[in-house]
Amino acid sequence: MKRIAAALLLSCFAASAGTAPPADGTAQGSRTATRAAPAAAPAPPPQLPLDAAPGATPPAPAPGETDVQDALPPPSSAAQDLYSSARGDLLQIRMLLKNGRTQSTVGSGFLVGDGNLVVTNYHVVSQMALDPDVYTAEFVDTDGNSGPVELMAVDVLHDLAVVRVNRTGSGFFKVPEQPLRLKQGQRLYSLGNPLDLGFAISEGAYNGVVTRSFYDQLMFGGPINSGMSGGPSVTDNGTVAGVNVSKRRDGESVSFLVPVRYAQELLRRVAEQPDPPQDFNPLIAEQLLVHQRAMVDRLLEDPLSIKSMGPYLVPVRESGQLRCWGSSNVKAATAYTSDSMSCAMESAIYVSSQQQTGHVSMTHQYIRSDNLHPLPFSALAGRLFGSGRLANSANERMSKPVCTEGFVHTRTLPLRAVTCVRAYRKFEGLYNFTLLTASTDAAESSLQSRLDVSGVSYENGMRVTRAYLGSFGRIVKRQQAPAAAAATTTAAGGKR
Amino acid sequence: MSAPWTIEMLARNGEVLHRHRAGALPIRIGRAYDNDVILDDEYAAPHHAVIEPGLDPDGTPVLRDLGTRNGVVLKRKRVQQVAMHGDAVVRLGHTSLRLRPSDYPVPSELRDRTMHGWEGLLPGAVGVLLAGLVALLVTWLLDAQPFQLLNYVLAPAAGIGVGLLWSGLWAFLNRLFGRYTRLGRHLFIFGCGMAALVGFRLLAALLAYAFSWEWLTRYGSHAAVATIAGIIYFHLATITPPLRRRLRMLCAGAAVLASCLVLIVNQQRHGRVADELYMDVLLPPQLRASPDATVADYMGTVEAMRKELDGEREEEQK
Numbered sequence: 001m002k003r004i005a006a007a008l009l010l011s012c013f014a015a016s017a018g019t020a021p022p023a024d025g026t027a028q029g030s031r032t033a034t035r036a037a038p039a040a041a042p043a044p045p046p047q048l049p050l051d052a053a054p055g056a057t058p059p060a061p062a063p064g065e066t067d068v069q070d071a072l073p074p075p076s077s078a079a080q081d082l083y084s085s086a087r088g089d090l091l092q093i094r095m096l097l098k099n100g101r102t103q104s105t106v107g108s109g110f111l112v113g114d115g116n117l118v119v120t121n122y123h124v125v126s127q128m129a130l131d132p133d134v135y136t137a138e139f140v141d142t143d144g145n146s147g148p149v150e151l152m153a154v155d156v157l158h159d160l161a162v163v164r165v166n167r168t169g170s171g172f173f174k175v176p177e178q179p180l181r182l183k184q185g186q187r188l189y190s191l192g193n194p195l196d197l198g199f200a201i202s203e204g205a206y207n208g209v210v211t212r213s214f215y216d217q218l219m220f221g222g223p224i225n226s227g228m229s230g231g232p233s234v235t236d237n238g239t240v241a242g243v244n245v246s247k248r249r250d251g252e253s254v255s256f257l258v259p260v261r262y263a264q265e266l267l268r269r270v271a272e273q274p275d276p277p278q279d280f281n282p283l284i285a286e287q288l289l290v291h292q293r294a295m296v297d298r299l300l301e302d303p304l305s306i307k308s309m310g311p312y313l314v315p316v317r318e319s320g321q322l323r324c325w326g327s328s329n330v331k332a333a334t335a336y337t338s339d340s341m342s343c344a345m346e347s348a349i350y351v352s353s354q355q356q357t358g359h360v361s362m363t364h365q366y367i368r369s370d371n372l373h374p375l376p377f378s379a380l381a382g383r384l385f386g387s388g389r390l391a392n393s394a395n396e397r398m399s400k401p402v403c404t405e406g407f408v409h410t411r412t413l414p415l416r417a418v419t420c421v422r423a424y425r426k427f428e429g430l431y432n433f434t435l436l437t438a439s440t441d442a443a444e445s446s447l448q449s450r451l452d453v454s455g456v457s458y459e460n461g462m463r464v465t466r467a468y469l470g471s472f473g474r475i476v477k478r479q480q481a482p483a484a485a486a487a488t489t490t491a492a493g494g495k496r
Numbered sequence: 497m498s499a500p501w502t503i504e505m506l507a508r509n510g511e512v513l514h515r516h517r518a519g520a521l522p523i524r525i526g527r528a529y530d531n532d533v534i535l536d537d538e539y540a541a542p543h544h545a546v547i548e549p550g551l552d553p554d555g556t557p558v559l560r561d562l563g564t565r566n567g568v569v570l571k572r573k574r575v576q577q578v579a580m581h582g583d584a585v586v587r588l589g590h591t592s593l594r595l596r597p598s599d600y601p602v603p604s605e606l607r608d609r610t611m612h613g614w615e616g617l618l619p620g621a622v623g624v625l626l627a628g629l630v631a632l633l634v635t636w637l638l639d640a641q642p643f644q645l646l647n648y649v650l651a652p653a654a655g656i657g658v659g660l661l662w663s664g665l666w667a668f669l670n671r672l673f674g675r676y677t678r679l680g681r682h683l684f685i686f687g688c689g690m691a692a693l694v695g696f697r698l699l700a701a702l703l704a705y706a707f708s709w710e711w712l713t714r715y716g717s718h719a720a721v722a723t724i725a726g727i728i729y730f731h732l733a734t735i736t737p738p739l740r741r742r743l744r745m746l747c748a749g750a751a752v753l754a755s756c757l758v759l760i761v762n763q764q765r766h767g768r769v770a771d772e773l774y775m776d777v778l779l780p781p782q783l784r785a786s787p788d789a790t791v792a793d794y795m796g797t798v799e800a801m802r803k804e805l806d807g808e809r810e811e812e813q814k
Contacts, residue, residue: 335642372640374780380640386776399812400767402805404797405774407708409788414781418774419798423805425812431805436774443780458802462795470791 078236082189083201087142089169092193093120095127098136108192108231111169119263120230121245122154122161123350129154129280130352139165142199152276153269156287156349158215158262159245162270173232174239179261182206188241190222192231211320213347217256218242224255233257285427288455291349291358296460299360304471309366312447315471316343336369355397357455368445381446385438390420399423412473414440419465433461498599503533506592521557523547539566539589556581620680624656626687630694631655659686670735681734689727693720701777706785713777714770718755725751
């Protein structure tokens with residue numbers, strides 16, 4: 001159970017092969033996710049090798065590489081009909097390096113109605129949006145014709161983008177004016193170009209709205225593979241229900257769609273704007289700022305809940321988006337015991353293959369020892385508190401960390417606190433905050449905590465830090481404590 | 497200038513390799529067995545040169561080339577004859593030599609600062625003991641596993657082993673360039689050096705934790721560099737005591753260079769010249785001396801970082 005949920009990662013499956021090795025492509029996300037439950041962090045399941053290597057770069061995998069489990073189920077006759085009428089409006093979107101015009105990532109997209117606008121995922125076109133002087137894009141249709149692509153608008157938060165091409169659709173894919181009503185179990189057909197192998201259709205059932213991610217997504221019970229990102233998922237009459245976006249790496253045919261209403265909003269925005277924006281970086285920064293405002297407001301709408309770990313009181317937040325996991329080393333061959341708890345958001349905003357943001361995680365580790373002398377114990381606590389935990393300082397999208405450190409006394413607990421902040425180089429006004437604390441009240445036990453908030457404004461970073469730091473405490477021993485304990489035991493006994 | 501005369505053969509660094517006493521002039525020099533001074537040098541002629549009484553008033557002897565292939569060289573110049581006052585060094589083939597009269601003035605003796613009681617076994621034993629104890633202390637501090645006797649036997653053994661190896665190397669150099677091995681002295685220097693390294697680290701941690709002096713650990717590597725330079729200086733000074741002043745300059749220079757290197761590496765690694773982003777020392781609460789800040793004060797310092805961050809970002813944009 002823990003294992004399943006620990007792999008919280010929704011793998012983005014635009015084939016992000018060219019730019020970064022696949023492990024890197026999702027590393028940021030898996031790091032944030034695995035932080036939630038480090039002990040249970042599973043390796044990518046071996047039966048899904050194609051996701052682990054989402055690369056569409058090798059055009060034809062060697063015979064041994066193709067896995068039977070990835071073969072799509074044979075389409076029904078409805079799917080055959082649907083595909084034959086949809087194929088004219090289905091496109092593959094390729095990111096190309098301007099130098100040499102080699103593809104770096106590929107994804108899918110679809111022509112909306114009979115216009116020249118194409119809806120796809122933001123993560124398919126992210127390179128073009130962030131570095132337009134390095135990357136360009138082209139589309140390829142089902143007959144192999146290609147043409148240029150012009151980026152019109154992006155919606156980073158819902159992972160959508162609209163591009164313009166020099167041809168018009170046949171009107172098959174209908175984006176409804178009103179939000180679509182779907183019934184659980186209703187059949188949906190997902191189209192796209194999986195793994196750059198060729199255009200494909202796969203069918204599955206609509207399984208309701210998932211609220212675990214920050215923004216609603218539809219759960220789709222069919223296979224979606226890398227390269228199908230940005231493709232449409234339609235009902236049997238061609239009405240678009242959602243846009244393919246991701247799947248669970250540890251699941252079987254558990255995939256996610258962006259609800260069509262966000263695509264409607266984005267198309268409406270495109271209709272209003274006269275020209276496509278020149279530089280998307282400020283727009284993305286603006287959207288991320290909107291996201292962090294909502295995220296921090298939702299995080300702090302109630303005071304953080306307080307849990308006890310040994311004698312300490314620690315702040316956590318458990319909600320639909322933030323899940324908590326615990327682990328312990330009780331039986332390990334060490335001279336100390338360690339309990340840890342970590343809460344993390346299950347989703348993050350994809351900005352680029354190296355950068356995911358809009359994420360919160362908090363961890364607590366409580367270590368204690370009965371037989372270690374205070375000095376070796378402090379040395380151990382110091383090592384756990386050590387700066388190895390802020391590694392990965394080389395990141396070209398982030399500035400170098402600036403830290404402040406101090407000995408802080410909350411109402412009942414003295415702490416050593418370290419805050420390190422990094423600024424986003426491309427997005428003005430966004431920062432990553434990390435707070436590390438270690439209790440300094442006892443020689444034989446130590447509470448070490450960490451808070452990571454990524455992609456927030458400075459004020460909101462401070463707000464979260466202050467709320468988190470201020471909530472630490474220690475259970476104050478009272479004189480009448482034994483009597484109270486006795487009372488609770490009798491109460492419990494009475495219940496029995 | 498008076499007899500008897502002393503011919504000194506010199507090594508390239510000016511050290512005397514051989515001395516030969518000659519009662520009277522002339523002195524014949526060469527490889528053949530009928531010479532007064534026989535040279536073991538295949539670049540010297542069988543009859544290479546002769547030193548005769550000079551003609552000038554103070555009677556400085558003159559060395560004359562006997563028509564050889566390689567000749568007589570004084571200050572890199574081939575000469576036919578040389579006035580051999582006490583400090584003139586001539587080269588015959590590969591042999592450098594000078595001639596000194598018996599009344600050549602020598603400087604008075606150096607003051608002996610060597611503690612002769614602290615040579616040999618006693619300082620050696622202290623050094624070994626210190627190295628073992630330091631290794632034991634470090635092992636104990638870093639041990640977070642259930643007690644295992646083996647660790648506490650292996651650690652001092654390793655410490656002493658490293659000490660013997662290190663000091664053995666220095667003793668070897670000492671024998672090579674000085675006269676004695678002085679192993680005991682080198683062991684003592686190693687033991688004290690290790691104790692100073694670890695001691696300073698612990699003291700810095702203690703003071704930094706007690707008084708919130710984070711800079712002490714942040715730049716602790718420079719103290720370590722200085723300590724290591726000190727250790728090397730004492731080893732070198734044991735080998736060649738007369739060069740103390742020069743060695744001191746040399747080691748100080750090397751330490752400054754190493755410190756600069758540390759700063760550069762730190763800047764490359766995490767963009768700061770400090771060794772670490774923050775101090776990770778945690779100690780028992782009894783060792784805290786200065787008062788803690790309030791959460792509000794702390795958040796004030798967090799707020800203050802913003803200027804630095806934004807400044808750096810703007811600089812990069814330019």
